[in-house]
Amino acid sequence: xxxxxxxxxxxxxxxxxxxxxxxxxxxxxxGPSMKTEVPGPRSKELTKQLGEIQNVGAIxxxxxxxxxxxxxxxxxxxxxxxxxxxxxxxxxIGYNHPSLIKVxxxxxxxxxxxxxxxxxxxxxxxxxxxxxxxxxxxxxSGMSRVQTMACGSCSNENAYKAMFxxxxxxxxxxxxxSDEDVSSCMINQSPGCPDFSILSxxxxxxxxxxxxxxxxxxxxxxxxxxxxxDWPIAPFPKLKYPLEEFTxxxxxxxxxxxxxxxxxxxxxxxKGRPVAGIVIEPIQAEGGDNHATPDFFKKLRNxxxxxxxxxxxxxxQTGGGATxxxxxxEHWGMxxxxxxxxxxxxxxxGGFYHxxxxxxxxxFNTWMxxxxxxxxxxxxxxxxxxxxxxxxxxxxxxxxxxxxxxxQDQYPNLLSSARGQGTFCAIDIRDDATRNSILLKARxxxxxxxxxxxxxxxxxxxxxxxxxxxxxxxNVFSDVLAEHN
Numbered sequence: 001x002x003x004x005x006x007x008x009x010x011x012x013x014x015x016x017x018x019x020x021x022x023x024x025x026x027x028x029x030x031g032p033s034m035k036t037e038v039p040g041p042r043s044k045e046l047t048k049q050l051g052e053i054q055n056v057g058a059i060x061x062x063x064x065x066x067x068x069x070x071x072x073x074x075x076x077x078x079x080x081x082x083x084x085x086x087x088x089x090x091x092x093i094g095y096n097h098p099s100l101i102k103v104x105x106x107x108x109x110x111x112x113x114x115x116x117x118x119x120x121x122x123x124x125x126x127x128x129x130x131x132x133x134x135x136x137x138x139x140x141s142g143m144s145r146v147q148t149m150a151c152g153s154c155s156n157e158n159a160y161k162a163m164f165x166x167x168x169x170x171x172x173x174x175x176x177x178s179d180e181d182v183s184s185c186m187i188n189q190s191p192g193c194p195d196f197s198i199l200s201x202x203x204x205x206x207x208x209x210x211x212x213x214x215x216x217x218x219x220x221x222x223x224x225x226x227x228x229x230d231w232p233i234a235p236f237p238k239l240k241y242p243l244e245e246f247t248x249x250x251x252x253x254x255x256x257x258x259x260x261x262x263x264x265x266x267x268x269x270x271k272g273r274p275v276a277g278i279v280i281e282p283i284q285a286e287g288g289d290n291h292a293t294p295d296f297f298k299k300l301r302n303x304x305x306x307x308x309x310x311x312x313x314x315x316x317q318t319g320g321g322a323t324x325x326x327x328x329x330e331h332w333g334m335x336x337x338x339x340x341x342x343x344x345x346x347x348x349x350g351g352f353y354h355x356x357x358x359x360x361x362x363x364f365n366t367w368m369x370x371x372x373x374x375x376x377x378x379x380x381x382x383x384x385x386x387x388x389x390x391x392x393x394x395x396x397x398x399x400x401x402x403x404x405x406x407x408q409d410q411y412p413n414l415l416s417s418a419r420g421q422g423t424f425c426a427i428d429i430r431d432d433a434t435r436n437s438i439l440l441k442a443r444x445x446x447x448x449x450x451x452x453x454x455x456x457x458x459x460x461x462x463x464x465x466x467x468x469x470x471x472x473x474x475n476v477f478s479d480v481l482a483e484h485n
Contacts, residue, residue, distance in 0.1 A: 027098060028070035031472060032446025033080040040077025060443075068095035071462060071469055073448060081443065084473055085450040089285070089317050089460035090345035092380045093389070097464075103379045112372040119148065119368040127371060134377040135351065138326050140341045141334070143353040148369030152316035152344035153207030156279070159340045159352040160211045162360040163277035163310040164196050170308070196276040197229065197268050199261065199309070201236040203287030203453070206279060206314055215279050218287035218453070232264040232275060236284060237292045241417045242405075254296040261300065265307045277310040277340075278303075282328035285317040288453020289426030291419055294332040301337065310358065313338040320346025321384060321463050324394035324422030331421060346463075348380065349373035389463040397422040399467050400459060403474040411481050417456075425459040426452065434484060441480045447473055 039047065039061035046062045067074040071094055073083040083091075093100070103109055117124060135146045147162075149155040169175040177192070185192025200206065200215035207213070208222060214229040216222055237254045240246035265275045280300065284290040304311035318328035320343070329337045339358055344350035349369050384390065397420060404418035404427050417428040429435035435455045442449050452458040461469070 027096070028094075029072045029080055032072070032082050032476070034444065034446050035079055036077045038075065038077075038079055038081075038443050040075065040079060042076040046076065065095065070094040070097075071465055079446070081446045081448045082469065082472060082476075083448045084459050084461045084465070085448045086460050086462050088345070088450065089322065091462050092320055092346040092348070093383050094462045094464045097383065099379050099383050100376055103375055109372070109375055112375055116367065116370060116372075118366050119371065120364050120366075124371055127374075130371060130374045130378065134374040134381065135347075135349075135353075137378075137381060140327050140329065140337065140353055142336050143338075143341065143355060145356060145359060146353045147351050147363055148374075149344075149350035149352070149365075150367055150369055151350045152342070153209045153212050154365070155316065155342040155344055155350040155352050156206045156212045156215075156312075156314060157209045158363045159312055159342050159354070160198055160215075160277065160279075162340065162352070162354060162358050162363055163198070163312060164194070165360045165362065166310060166358045167196060167274075167276035167308075168194055195273045197231040197273045198312075199232045199234060199264060199268075199275045199278045201234050201280055201284070203236045203284045203290055204279070204281060204314075205284070205286035206281075207316075218284075230273065232268050234261045234264055236280075236287075236290055237296060239291060239293075241291075241419045243291065243293065243419075250293065251295070254292060254299075258296065258299050258303065261303055262307075265303070265309065269307075275307065275309045277312050279312040279314055281314045281316075282318045282331070283323070283421065283424060285458065286452055288456050289419065289424075289458050290453070291421075294334075297329070297332045297337075298334060301334065304339075310339040312340040312342065314342050316342055316344045316350075318424065319343040321390050321393055322346065322422050322424040322460065324390055324397055326390065328421065328424070348377045384463060387464075392466060393422045393463055396461075396465050396467050396470050397425065399470045400425050400473075403470060407474070407478060407481060411485055414481055414484060420459070423459060423461050423465055426456045428453075429455050429457060431455055438480055438484060441483060442476060445476045445480065447476045 043061040047056050047059055050056050062076040064074045064076050071082055072080050073095065074080045112124070119127070131146065139146065147158065149158060181192040183192065184190060198215055200217065202217050204215060205218040206215045208216070213223055213226055214231050217233060235257045237250070237257045239250045239253060243250060268275050278300065301311050313329050315327055315329065320326065323331065325331055327341065340352050340354045342352040351369060400423055401418060401420050404425060408415040408418050408427065414430050414434065415427055419426055429438060432455050435451055435457060439449050439451060439457065450458050450460060
């Protein structure tokens, strides 16, 4: 109470009567409030301190997470910003959500936070029940198995391993390695370490660990100086937006890319490096918010089937509801969309869902996730259902995209190619320098945004981002654009 009395950031609260059907209180601020430039003096001082300990090249500013609420992030200098980027798309229901605070303060959950087990060997008693309540309750179509992990990169890295092991067992006709397999793998040689490959796409981002990096092609800075594998890289369709206005040209471009995928699979088989799996994002996020049509993904899925490759859909950034459906691949309308679906970010834990036949007993590390995150996720899912947040996202997303279309018409020399699904939206800026200037000016006016690709701005709000937040954002964005015009 004392802290609240002296705090300059008292939220503009509207409390819903305890007797009302919804006991959820509106715990948000009423808008951005800027006190200094960003980063402010306290942030700069802390950056200097941390700089003596580790690299601080990517740090924007330091945060006061205790005072952050809902869609608003507060920094250590007392600046309150509308967060439309949410920790690189990873905050599902805003900062300090009362329902999550409640989970944290429940004494029955204490053990999950205090004792972090090595899940692969000594899981807690309630682990199967908590998985059923959380991850399995939102399992993608056709999948009843899930492997937990700690982050997006290790989710994908282990999904790749599962695909390789599955493919090798298929070749053998059983899962018992020969003596030669066992001895040769110890010195990184074939046949124990087979020359398999994974096909990925230009513009894709799947993580920064060694295997994932070989399939990441969004920015040179991620890959520079790191040895990589000779794996096939297919072109991702470069579509024209809005998609519905360019159906013929886009269909031709997708057909070209699919043809190249088939050619690459054949070429790599002839090179003695068969494609064990294909990995793709439903919307390429880091690489520039590049979309493809459901038809493209359906045909790609069929190509994987035809050539005996596993089909891995990376939903690390797209999963968790931001596109208006819980999984972005649900927009494809397929009963059997994938063999593996990886996740992290808004799911609060990492991991991958998979078909029964991709079960691999050798996927292992110390923690293999964190059971406390499943407690939070179960509550996040309750909030999503209780507050119909996927419908909210669809509504807010339409308003956001309409607003971007209007601004694009108003500033054709600055903006182009507005696109999106749900609130998972993006727009292209004239050039990289202008994009970066717009991001900084918006931040100084109290709106946090992120870039992606060569010159795009991506919008990644939490699922509690409502239509009035959209209008608040559009007003600030409009002011920033007027200054650049």
